[in-house]
Amino acid sequence: MKCQVIRVAEFGGPEKLVEMEYDVPSPSAGNVLVKVEATGVNPVETYIRKGNYAKLPELPYTPGTEGAGTVAEIGEGVKGLKVGDRVFLTDTLSGHGTYGQYCLSPSSEVHRLPDNSSFEIGASIGIAYRTAWRALFLKSKMKKGELVLVHGASGGVGMASLQLGKDFGARMVGTAGSPEGMEFIKSLGAEKAFNHTNREYITELNEFAPNGFGLILTMRAHSNLGKDTVLVANGGKIVIVGAQGSSTINPRRLMSKEASIQGLMTWNFTEAETKQFVDFISEKLKAER
Numbered sequence: 001m002k003c004q005v006i007r008v009a010e011f012g013g014p015e016k017l018v019e020m021e022y023d024v025p026s027p028s029a030g031n032v033l034v035k036v037e038a039t040g041v042n043p044v045e046t047y048i049r050k051g052n053y054a055k056l057p058e059l060p061y062t063p064g065t066e067g068a069g070t071v072a073e074i075g076e077g078v079k080g081l082k083v084g085d086r087v088f089l090t091d092t093l094s095g096h097g098t099y100g101q102y103c104l105s106p107s108s109e110v111h112r113l114p115d116n117s118s119f120e121i122g123a124s125i126g127i128a129y130r131t132a133w134r135a136l137f138l139k140s141k142m143k144k145g146e147l148v149l150v151h152g153a154s155g156g157v158g159m160a161s162l163q164l165g166k167d168f169g170a171r172m173v174g175t176a177g178s179p180e181g182m183e184f185i186k187s188l189g190a191e192k193a194f195n196h197t198n199r200e201y202i203t204e205l206n207e208f209a210p211n212g213f214g215l216i217l218t219m220r221a222h223s224n225l226g227k228d229t230v231l232v233a234n235g236g237k238i239v240i241v242g243a244q245g246s247s248t249i250n251p252r253r254l255m256s257k258e259a260s261i262q263g264l265m266t267w268n269f270t271e272a273e274t275k276q277f278v279d280f281i282s283e284k285l286k287a288e289r
C-alpha cells in the first residue's frame, strides 16, 4: 500500500522537504504503525533538516517527532495496544516520522489518547508539554506560590510551561516579543507579561521581583543566560530549555546567590519518566471539558 509523506533526501532549507508517494512501512518487533491524523511542528525539526543537530537521522528520512492518530498495525510482542486505538506519540522511529500519512514508533512512545481529546491536542504533547513538565517537575522542585519566570513564554514550550505552572499553583510570569504575544501569555494565566524586545525589560522584571525569581525557564540561553543570573533569586534555579550557541556569564552572581543552572534535554527521558509524564498529562486531559 502507498501513502503520501514528506521526505528529506539531503540536509538544507525548507525546499528540501519533498512530498512524495511512499510504501507504507511494516512495523518490526516492538514497533507500531500509526495512521497519522495530526502532526506537531517544532524548532528541532528545522535543526535536523539543516543537518545542524547532535543526533541526525540517516538520509533520506521522514521528519516529525510527535503526532497523534490511530494504531494501524502492531509489531510482534507489542502489548497493551490494538488496531484502531486513538494514540499520541512521544517519539517516532528514526526515518519514519509524523510528516506523512503513516509513521512508525517504538511501542514505549505510543500512548492512549483520552476520548475527549482531539488529535490536534494529542499532537502537541510529545515535545512542548513533555519538555515543560520535565523542566518544572523533574529537573526543578517548583513550589506552590513560587515566582516562576518563563523567559520566552509565547512559543510551544513556553505556553505549556505557563499552563502547567499555573495549574500547579505557582505564580507564573512570562516574556514575549510583541503586544499580541504578551496578551496571549496573559490569557494563559501569566500574572504579568514583559516584552523581551523592550530595552528596559530586565529593569522592569527586577522592579517586579526585587527578591528575584525562584525558578527561571530560559528558551534562548545563548542570548539570555547572563540576564537570568541577574534575575534569579537567592537559592533559585535557571533551567536551560533552548540554546543555539554559547554564552558568557559572571559566575560570581551564582556564587553569591548560591543559585544553580540546570540543563535539560528531552531525549534523556527514561521509559519510567515517560510513563510518569503520560499518567500525569492523561489525568489533566481527561479533566478537560
Ligand SMILES: NC(=O)c1ccc[n+]([C@@H]2O[C@H](COP(=O)([O-])OP(=O)(O)OC[C@H]3O[C@@H](n4cnc5c(N)ncnc54)[C@H](OP(=O)(O)O)[C@@H]3O)[C@@H](O)[C@H]2O)c1
Pocket: 042, 043, 044, 127, 128, 131, 151, 152, 153, 154, 155, 156, 157, 158, 175, 176, 177, 178, 181, 196, 219, 220, 223, 224, 240, 241, 242, 243, 264, 265, 266, 267
Ligand atoms: N532541551 C530540549 O529538550 C528542548 C525541547 C523543546 C524545545 N527546545 C528548544 O527550546 C526553544 C523553545 O522551543 P519552542 O518550541 O517554545 O519554540 P518556539 O515555539 O519557536 O518559541 C520560541 C520562543 O522564544 C521566544 N523568544 C524569541 N526571542 C527571544 C528573546 N530575545 N528572549 C527571550 N525569548 C525569545 C519567542 O517569543 P516571541 O516569538 O514572542 O518573540 C517564543 O516565545 C527552542 O530553541 C527549542 O529548540 C529544547
